[in-house]
Amino acid sequence: MIKKTGQYGGARAEILRRVRAAVAGAPPVTVPRDYHFTRPDIDLVELFIERLTDYKARVHRGEEAIATCLDGVSRLAVPAGIPRRWLSAYQGQVLTEPLTTETLDTVDAVLTGCALAIAETGTLVLDAGPDQGTRALTLIPDHHICVVRREQIVGGVPEAVRRLNPTRPLTWISGPSATSDIELNRVEGVHGPRRLDVVLVE
Amino acid sequence: MNPPNPLIGTRPFPEAAATELRNPQLRANLTHATHTIRNKRSRVVGEVPDWEQLRETGRAIKADVLRRLPELLEQFEAAATAAGATVHWARDAAEACALIARIIHATGHREVVKVKSMATQEIGLNEALEAEGIAAYETDLAELIVQLADDTPSHILVPAIHYNRSQIRDIFLRRMSDVDPSLSDQPAELAEAARKHLRRRFLNAKVAISGANFAIAETGTLVVVESEGNGRMCLTLPETLISVVGIEKILPTFNDLEVFLQLLPRSSTGERMNPYTSMWTGVTPGDGPQNVHIVLIDNGRTATLADEVGRQALACIRCSACLNVCPVYERTGGHAYGSVYPGPIGAILSPQLTGVARNSSLPFASSLCGACYDVCPVKINIPEVLVHLRQEYVNDKRDQTSAERAAMRALAWVMRDSRRWSTALRAARTGGGVLASVLRRPRVRHMPWPLSAWTSSRDAPLPAQETFREWWARRERNGGEER
Amino acid sequence: MRIGLFVTCVNDLLYPRTGIAVVTLLERLGHRVEFPEAQSCCGQMHANTGYRDEAVPLIERFARVFEPYDAVVVPSGSCAAMVRDTYPRLVPDTAGIAARTYELSEFLVDVLGVTDVGASFPHRVTYHPSCHGARMLRLGDRPLRLLREVRGIELVELPAAEECCGFGGTFALKNAEVSSEMLRDKCRHIRDSGAEVVVATDNSCLMHIGGGLSRAGVPVRAMHYAEILAS
Numbered sequence: 001m002i003k004k005t006g007q008y009g010g011a012r013a014e015i016l017r018r019v020r021a022a023v024a025g026a027p028p029v030t031v032p033r034d035y036h037f038t039r040p041d042i043d044l045v046e047l048f049i050e051r052l053t054d055y056k057a058r059v060h061r062g063e064e065a066i067a068t069c070l071d072g073v074s075r076l077a078v079p080a081g082i083p084r085r086w087l088s089a090y091q092g093q094v095l096t097e098p099l100t101t102e103t104l105d106t107v108d109a110v111l112t113g114c115a116l117a118i119a120e121t122g123t124l125v126l127d128a129g130p131d132q133g134t135r136a137l138t139l140i141p142d143h144h145i146c147v148v149r150r151e152q153i154v155g156g157v158p159e160a161v162r163r164l165n166p167t168r169p170l171t172w173i174s175g176p177s178a179t180s181d182i183e184l185n186r187v188e189g190v191h192g193p194r195r196l197d198v199v200l201v202e
Numbered sequence: 203m204n205p206p207n208p209l210i211g212t213r214p215f216p217e218a219a220a221t222e223l224r225n226p227q228l229r230a231n232l233t234h235a236t237h238t239i240r241n242k243r244s245r246v247v248g249e250v251p252d253w254e255q256l257r258e259t260g261r262a263i264k265a266d267v268l269r270r271l272p273e274l275l276e277q278f279e280a281a282a283t284a285a286g287a288t289v290h291w292a293r294d295a296a297e298a299c300a301l302i303a304r305i306i307h308a309t310g311h312r313e314v315v316k317v318k319s320m321a322t323q324e325i326g327l328n329e330a331l332e333a334e335g336i337a338a339y340e341t342d343l344a345e346l347i348v349q350l351a352d353d354t355p356s357h358i359l360v361p362a363i364h365y366n367r368s369q370i371r372d373i374f375l376r377r378m379s380d381v382d383p384s385l386s387d388q389p390a391e392l393a394e395a396a397r398k399h400l401r402r403r404f405l406n407a408k409v410a411i412s413g414a415n416f417a418i419a420e421t422g423t424l425v426v427v428e429s430e431g432n433g434r435m436c437l438t439l440p441e442t443l444i445s446v447v448g449i450e451k452i453l454p455t456f457n458d459l460e461v462f463l464q465l466l467p468r469s470s471t472g473e474r475m476n477p478y479t480s481m482w483t484g485v486t487p488g489d490g491p492q493n494v495h496i497v498l499i500d501n502g503r504t505a506t507l508a509d510e511v512g513r514q515a516l517a518c519i520r521c522s523a524c525l526n527v528c529p530v531y532e533r534t535g536g537h538a539y540g541s542v543y544p545g546p547i548g549a550i551l552s553p554q555l556t557g558v559a560r561n562s563s564l565p566f567a568s569s570l571c572g573a574c575y576d577v578c579p580v581k582i583n584i585p586e587v588l589v590h591l592r593q594e595y596v597n598d599k600r601d602q603t604s605a606e607r608a609a610m611r612a613l614a615w616v617m618r619d620s621r622r623w624s625t626a627l628r629a630a631r632t633g634g635g636v637l638a639s640v641l642r643r644p645r646v647r648h649m650p651w652p653l654s655a656w657t658s659s660r661d662a663p664l665p666a667q668e669t670f671r672e673w674w675a676r677r678e679r680n681g682g683e684e685r
Numbered sequence: 686m687r688i689g690l691f692v693t694c695v696n697d698l699l700y701p702r703t704g705i706a707v708v709t710l711l712e713r714l715g716h717r718v719e720f721p722e723a724q725s726c727c728g729q730m731h732a733n734t735g736y737r738d739e740a741v742p743l744i745e746r747f748a749r750v751f752e753p754y755d756a757v758v759v760p761s762g763s764c765a766a767m768v769r770d771t772y773p774r775l776v777p778d779t780a781g782i783a784a785r786t787y788e789l790s791e792f793l794v795d796v797l798g799v800t801d802v803g804a805s806f807p808h809r810v811t812y813h814p815s816c817h818g819a820r821m822l823r824l825g826d827r828p829l830r831l832l833r834e835v836r837g838i839e840l841v842e843l844p845a846a847e848e849c850c851g852f853g854g855t856f857a858l859k860n861a862e863v864s865s866e867m868l869r870d871k872c873r874h875i876r877d878s879g880a881e882v883v884v885a886t887d888n889s890c891l892m893h894i895g896g897g898l899s900r901a902g903v904p905v906r907a908m909h910y911a912e913i914l915a916s
Contacts, residue, residue: 012291015449018504020272022513029266035255035461051474098488101405101439121467121475134489135438135480139431140405158460166421166456167285169486172463172479177431179393180471181344181360182367183231184239187389190343190397191404192431192478220862529849533866567860569853569867570733572820586774589733596735610731614739617694617725618746624722627698645899655858659865660896663699670692670701674708674720 039155044119051122055175057196069145069197073108081130109143120156127168144193211540214563219538242472261581264517274419281422285484287494299330311408317433318342319413321446323542341432350377356536359522410436414447420455423483443491450516465579469521502555511590517580524574546574550587565591634665689754694726700888706915729767734855757786762818762886790827807837811880815887844874852893868897884910
């Protein structure tokens with residue numbers, strides 16, 4: 001049975017009252033922060049490449065590799081703020097945001113930059129910056145090519161979190177779309193882009 | 203008739219477990235899956251040098267959150283509201299479901315896509331929406347399998363863990379209208395079938411429902427950790443997004459994610475990082491849903507919070523590591539627990555959310571081996587809470603007589619006094635000696651109830667010919683020399 | 686140092702040989718051990734089954750009986766864990782006695798500083814690390830370090846050793862079918878280890894394992910490790 005709205009008006013006040021009563025007198029808690037904030041003495045680029053490869057992402061070096069990734073791509077979606085030189089060798093059709101869902105469903109690939117990358121976990125973080133575009137842009141196309149500048153790579157998760165702006169929409173991407181739902185083994189390729197190319201540039 | 207409560211089974215655990223134990227296919231599937239994930243987890247946890255520090259910080263942050271929950275909830279509400287979200291509160295499942303149905307009706311749509319969410323399972327949202335004429339489509343692969351099979355989830359993270367690949371193929375062939383009849387049982391092909399099946403639904407979805415792994419008080423940000431991209435689809439493409447969030451999901455600051463985004467993926471799927479994590483704060487003009495609702499639910503959490511020992515269960519981040527290492531779960535599977543929260547964490551969470559009296563077999567569904575506590579990324583002392591809940595249950599019934607209570611009381615009475623205890627030991631030893639001479643062997647194969655539960659699968663020892671204290675007394679008499 | 690032996694109720698009645706072994710062993714190492722006869726049970730079964738009010742007098746009794754001793758030695762990881770871990774939570778002023786209570790291997794390795802106890806046992810043996818010793822007391826490899834020094838012993842690895850045998854006190858009765866399934870796997874692993882003898886720190890687990898082996902007709906003897914150390 002669904003009750004009427006009016007009866008529920010007091011939910012906020014009542015829940016807060018119950019919470020206050022439940023924790024009254026609980027002692028203060030000291031939160032230790034002695035975990036590692038940085039990962040010293042490691043080659044970030046090498047580690048990042050190793051971890052990405054583990055996820056079955058493909059890794060390339062140098063801006064000229066963008067052209068290799070775009071080989072066979074005839075319709076390419078891009079965000080509005082992408083550096084033009086990334087496309088200097090590209091002959092196909094470029095579709096620049098804003099783009100509808102329907103249009104995005106017809107492109108072969110999307111090319112973006114990123115906000116930062118995490119070596120230890122092989123993660124790309126997008127924050128909807130001008131060279132990354134909206135969240136839908138990197139979701140609907142089946143092939144994502146992401147350009148990462150060397151100085152964007154941080155060691156571990158704490159360094160990444162402390163560099164990000166939480167008020168922007170953030171998407172953390174670690175490899176191509178995958179699932180562990182069948183017998184708890186990771187299988188690549190479900191709803192997100194099934195192909196992920198990462199191009200490392202200086 | 204009331205709909206079944208998703209936190210309470212129809213049968214007590216031992217009875218339901220006995221049924222599940224007789225299913226060899228289930229046992230094989232569970233053994234394979236739990237052992238796979240155990241090994242993956244221990245490999246990726248082993249490579250983190252500061253894992254123990256992270257666990258301790260994770261535990262402390264959660265304990266601090268629970269203590270400061272009133273102010274953090276208000277802070278979260280203010281920040282999320284300022285960012286353009288509408289925050290709602292619901293005391294129980296019925297209130298939450300009614301509220302969500304109202305929000306959906308106001309959009310004029312009658313179909314919603316869902317990201318896997320324990321909170322919505324717990325409140326029975328899909329069934330409630332169906333009664334309101336709203337169709338809810340699960341989009342997580344395992345949830346989709348369970349929904350297509352008209353089954354219920356049996357694991358927190360992988361609700362279809364009880365099926366193997368060929369069973370999943372059979373479900374798809376039977377229930378997925380647009381499936382290729384030549385579908386094989388290769389996981390990649392099964393994933394592809396799910397992609398095709400849901401693609402149009404995602405691209406046309408107008409309303410989505412999600413849960414949240416974390417809610418940041420400081421900023422009003424919600425976080426969803428996922429793998430397949432179905433989460434991103436639901437969180438990004440529709441016009442309206444409704445997120446159902448337990449009040450304990452709060453973290454004080456955005457920086458606290460640096461701890462939990464290390465603990466959670468490694469503990470749950472045994473990966474260094476899950477494929478996709480989305481974080482959003484209210485409404486972002488021109489990007490993602492523009493009509494954003496957050497429903498904060500209590501549904502038994504404040505009662506749990508009031509228990510000083512039991513409240514640590516609210517620190518749970520739903521990683522499932524405790525299920526994957528539990529020798530009981532591994533053999534019975536999740537359905538035996540009768541709750542959407544199975545396994546060790548379910549055995550302490552479900553009875554607290556419903557009240558122990560309504561879920562009294564679950565705190566006993568453990569050998570107290572402690573494997574769960576060892577792997578818990580936020581150090582919930584599950585054995586401690588199990589024992590605490592057993593004590594609460596026994597204490598609530600102290601005015602009722604039972605054979606067990608009588609035996610426990612009598613035994614405690616005997617053990618409290620050394621003369622009574624010595625006499626009892628001597629009597630047991632004498633009785634055992636008589637029995638041994640009759641049986642002509644030192645072991646018993648059949649004992650009367652309730653000890654028949656023991657001899658159903660194990661022989662029982664008989665008392666020794668001389669108790670230890672008799673041996674000691676004899677030795678003392680002989681001046682410390684054994685003769 | 687005044688050493689008190691807490692033999693445990695199960696050992697007193699069913700496995701006195703284990704208590705005798707502890708006395709023999711400690712005396713061989715040159716220590717006098719006392720058995721305060723007023724002892725009974727640590728209260729674990731009551732507490733873990735939910736009977737807190739019945740357990741508390743047993744806890745208080747234990748604290749009173751063992752108060753005069755500098756160290757309490759217990760040939761059971763589970764009972765030692767009850768005293769060390771649970772006592773202070775149920776009865777706060779037992780913290781002192783809890784801290785002076787040791788499972789046998791802790792007492793030998795940490796307090797007395799010995800691993801070679803001069804034992805000899807020429808048999809193939811496998812070790813099952815009982816749950817409370819392994820995960821509550823963190824005994825680690827202490828029992829194995831003691832066993833490795835035994836003359837003539839051949840230690841063989843137990844597959845999935847750290848997995849619970851399924852005993853769990855009243856769990857074995859209340860959830861007998863699940864318990865039996867766990868036991869079946871444990872017995873299979875013991876058989877596969879090729880050992881003649883399976884040892885553990887707890888006779889309660891060994892009663893369950895031994896009962897299962899005997900019922901299944903597996904010719905492996907279940908034995909408390911103190912009895913090997915004393916031989």
